[in-house]
Amino acid sequence: xxxxxxxxxxxxxxxxxxxxxxxxxxxxxxxxxxxxxxxxxxxxxxxxxxxxxxxxxxxxxxxxxxxxxxxxxxxxxxxxxxxxxxxxxxxxxxxxxxxxxxxxxxxxxxxxxxxxxxxxxxxxxxxxxxxxxxxxxxxxxxxxxxxxxxxxxxxxxxxxxxxxxxxxxxxxxxxxxxxxxxxxxxxxxxxxxxxxxxxxxxxxxxxxxxxxxxxxxxxxxxxxxxxxxxxxxxxxxxxxxxxxxxxxxxxxxxxxxxxxxxxxxxxxxxxxxxxxxxxxxxxxxxxxxxxxxxxxxxxxxxxxxxxxxxxxxxxxxxxxxxxxxxxxxxxxxxxxxxxxxxxxxxxxxxxxxxxxxxxxxxxxxxxxxxxxxxxxxxxxxxxxxxxxxxxxxxxxxxxxxxxxxxxxxxxxxxxxxxxxxxxxxxxxxxxxxxxx
Amino acid sequence: xxxxxxxxxxxxxxxxxxxxxxxxxxxxxxxxxxxxxxxxxxxxxxxxxxxxxxxxxxxxxxxxxxxxxxxxxxxxxxxxxxxxxxxxxxxxxxxxxxxxxxxxxxxxxxxxxxxxxxxxxxxxxxxxxxxxxxxxxxxxxxxxxxxxxxxxxxxxxxxxxxxxxxxxxxxxxxxxxxxxxxxxxxxxxxxxxxxxxxxxxxxxxxxxxxxxxxxxxxxxxxxxxxxxxxxxxxxxxxxxxxxxxxxxxxxxxxxxxxxxxxxxxxxxxxxxxxxxxxxxxxxxxxxxxxxxxxxxxxxxxxxxxxxxxxxxxxxxxxxxxxxxxxxxxxxxxxxxxx
Numbered sequence: 001x002x003x004x005x006x007x008x009x010x011x012x013x014x015x016x017x018x019x020x021x022x023x024x025x026x027x028x029x030x031x032x033x034x035x036x037x038x039x040x041x042x043x044x045x046x047x048x049x050x051x052x053x054x055x056x057x058x059x060x061x062x063x064x065x066x067x068x069x070x071x072x073x074x075x076x077x078x079x080x081x082x083x084x085x086x087x088x089x090x091x092x093x094x095x096x097x098x099x100x101x102x103x104x105x106x107x108x109x110x111x112x113x114x115x116x117x118x119x120x121x122x123x124x125x126x127x128x129x130x131x132x133x134x135x136x137x138x139x140x141x142x143x144x145x146x147x148x149x150x151x152x153x154x155x156x157x158x159x160x161x162x163x164x165x166x167x168x169x170x171x172x173x174x175x176x177x178x179x180x181x182x183x184x185x186x187x188x189x190x191x192x193x194x195x196x197x198x199x200x201x202x203x204x205x206x207x208x209x210x211x212x213x214x215x216x217x218x219x220x221x222x223x224x225x226x227x228x229x230x231x232x233x234x235x236x237x238x239x240x241x242x243x244x245x246x247x248x249x250x251x252x253x254x255x256x257x258x259x260x261x262x263x264x265x266x267x268x269x270x271x272x273x274x275x276x277x278x279x280x281x282x283x284x285x286x287x288x289x290x291x292x293x294x295x296x297x298x299x300x301x302x303x304x305x306x307x308x309x310x311x312x313x314x315x316x317x318x319x320x321x322x323x324x325x326x327x328x329x330x331x332x333x334x335x336x337x338x339x340x341x342x343x344x345x346x347x348x349x350x351x352x353x354x355x356x357x358x359x360x361x362x363x364x365x366x367x368x369x370x371x372x373x374x375x376x377x378x379x380x381x382x383x384x385x386x387x388x389x390x391x392x393x394x395x396x397x398x399x400x401x402x403x404x405x406x407x408x409x410x411x412x413x414x415x416x417x418x419x420x421x422x423x424x425x426x427x428x429x430x431x432x433x434x435x436x
Numbered sequence: 437x438x439x440x441x442x443x444x445x446x447x448x449x450x451x452x453x454x455x456x457x458x459x460x461x462x463x464x465x466x467x468x469x470x471x472x473x474x475x476x477x478x479x480x481x482x483x484x485x486x487x488x489x490x491x492x493x494x495x496x497x498x499x500x501x502x503x504x505x506x507x508x509x510x511x512x513x514x515x516x517x518x519x520x521x522x523x524x525x526x527x528x529x530x531x532x533x534x535x536x537x538x539x540x541x542x543x544x545x546x547x548x549x550x551x552x553x554x555x556x557x558x559x560x561x562x563x564x565x566x567x568x569x570x571x572x573x574x575x576x577x578x579x580x581x582x583x584x585x586x587x588x589x590x591x592x593x594x595x596x597x598x599x600x601x602x603x604x605x606x607x608x609x610x611x612x613x614x615x616x617x618x619x620x621x622x623x624x625x626x627x628x629x630x631x632x633x634x635x636x637x638x639x640x641x642x643x644x645x646x647x648x649x650x651x652x653x654x655x656x657x658x659x660x661x662x663x664x665x666x667x668x669x670x671x672x673x674x675x676x677x678x679x680x681x682x683x684x685x686x687x688x689x690x691x692x693x694x695x696x697x698x699x700x701x702x703x704x705x706x707x708x709x710x711x712x713x714x715x716x717x718x719x720x721x722x723x724x725x726x727x728x729x730x731x732x733x734x735x736x737x738x739x740x741x742x743x744x745x746x747x748x749x750x751x752x753x754x755x756x757x758x759x760x761x762x763x764x765x766x767x768x769x770x771x772x773x774x
Binding site for chain 2: 009015102103153159160179183212217218245246251252314318319376384388391398399402413
């Protein structure tokens with residue numbers, strides 16, 4: 001018979017109702033991967049893109065050359081940041097389910113990817129996240145109230161009501177504005193890093209992209225520009241196995257690791273256990289040193305698992321086994337760091353429970369404050385006329401004209417609504433008059 | 437006849453065409469096993485297999501480029517771009533390639549690709565899930581641009597698009613996937629089952645591309661609109677009591693200027709309504725066409741009601757959305773002009 005071509009369609013190892021199966025994952029034992037000098041040539045360290053850098057072993061010890069030897073107080077801070085990120089996510093999800101915000105995206109199970117990276121970098125380094133790295137905001141000291149106000153589109157919203165929830169920005173904390181479009185930030189991080197190099201500054205940049213989004217051309221742009229200009233940038237590819245309903249095989253993960261794309265461009269690729277705080281910290285530190293001493297960019301593949309739904313609009317029970325998260329071989333980043341601290345004698349279940357309680361209370365207090373600045377349905381409200389600001393620095397005539405048109409419309413509506421609702425106005429909660 | 441919402445009608449169109457024509461293939465992000473984030477391709481992969489209904493990598497440029505290749509090699513691809521707001525990475529493939537391959541090869545090659553994509557706001561989607569970029573595509577020579585306003589047209593037009601030998605960009609106003617929407621978000625949702633155009637034949641039929649439709653006859657003024665705004669305009673006409681004729685454009689390109697201009701020449705007055713940004717919006721083309729062909733019949737300046745010239749703001753989507761109040765004000769202004 002004459003051989004014929006046949007279209008290959010990737011298929012995930014398990015669908016709903018089937019046993020989770022992660023046998024496709026190539027794992028290395030903790031401590032087994034060499035740590036090369038930061039100035040090593042990309043050509044000589046291609047093994048890093050095939051193996052898996054891990055520090056925490058099954059007995060919760062830190063082992064091997066990648067152990068960053070952090071002091072217990074630093075580890076306790078890391079645990080706090082990760083737990084706060086998770087509790088914040090859980091709260092915001094519940095609030096979305098109550099209809100008080102329109103949308104939310106959790107980072108459950110991926111807290112180490114953001115928290116460890118931010119802790120291993122300098123405050124002046126510029127971060128270009130995707131929408132699942134809220135841990136960066138937590139590490140950089142962003143008050144949760146401000147994040148909540150953004151999700152609420154209220155009077156204290158940093159985006160002035162213009163963006164969907166979680167599309168934060170944090171200028172003073174050097175975190176760029178998050179886009180709802182996928183992958184766009186990745187080559188922008190490279191451009192920022194090129195500018196740092198042009199200006200001869202010390203700061204480096206980091207970008208984050210999902211394994212699914214790495215199919216976008218933006219990934220290729222980022223890799224090419226980073227390689228060509230040897231830009232001081234860390235390119236983080238978060239392989240959380242799922243892009244809404246499509247598993248990582250649909251982004252090309254069946255045939256090569258994502259980290260292996262690095263060597264193809266002449267960039268070191270490092271595959272790291274994304275649920276191992278110490279490992280993520282160590283590879284980020286390695287890549288940051290490399291970038292800072294002009295040895296060029298690094299691609300880091302964080303092997304992790306998207307424990308939550310893609311977003312509050314998604315229902316993963318339709319396309320993957322419910323038990324997959326429990327079967328994930330790299331565990332839970334928070335549990336693993338907690339166990340490590342306990343093994344060191346620097347933490348206990350009691351202290352953990354206490355921290356949990358303290359952070360829960362903190363999140364509650366933040367939410368109460370955030371809500372007092374308004375919600376989508378209850379005042380105080382942002383002035384709708386602000387929607388015309390910031391399209392340009394100087395408002396052009398068409399927008400000035402339209403703003404006046406809307407002002408007249410709103411005044412007409414207010415006087416119509418006022419005539420109807422006058423008796424209640426003194427003590428009622430103001431609600432927004434809709435209809436444009 | 438069956439009762440269908442727009443999602444079911446679009447699904448039925450693809451089901452019919454997958455069944456009738458072995459060349460038809462569906463591709464896009466999450467369209468296969470999952471059935472699409474809006475469920476428009478639900479069940480099609482189960483029925484027709486993984487080689488007819490393909491999940492793709494997240495790469496809109498790749499999806500459109502691959503669809504071109506599939507089309508050049510004899511298949512009839514229907515590509516879904518998950519949100520119209522995500523179409524821009526594929527823009528070069530649309531503008532420089534898809535739209536021009538017939539022309540540049542003097543018809544030796546042609547590309548029968550349909551690109552389906554949900555558009556429009558009103559679902560708290562903010563600036564990256566609310567856009568109406570039809571004018572950007574209507575400006576490109578060599579692609580047809582379609583936007584239905586009800587399930588019957590949606591199915592018939594999608595079948596026409598798939599059967600068309602030229603590329604079609606097919607916009608689906610997602611705010612009316614489940615029911616006609618009159619512009620008031622506080623009213624309970626109305627299902628398509630209560631609407632005459634929610635009645636959809638199960639089998640094959642088509643609604644021709646390039647034909648507008650008078651959806652309400654009237655004498656005082658013509659409202660030219662399409663998509664979600666057809667229903668908002670109908671509601672505004674009801675509340676004002678003005679005897680307006682409403683024309684649903686249905687196809688942005690090629691434009692059925694005869695139907696539009698016949699109506700305006702009859703009423704002598706015209707209001708153009710769309711949800712997209714006003715400046716250089718599709719309304720500008722409509723106004724120019726009407727002005728060229730109906731100037732001597734016009735009794736008042738033509739008014740446009742459109743989205744403001746800003747990105748779609750999350751918190752203020754109903755202030756942004758050109759709702760009944762703004763349409764009613766324009767209708768009054770145009771009909772009161774002596």
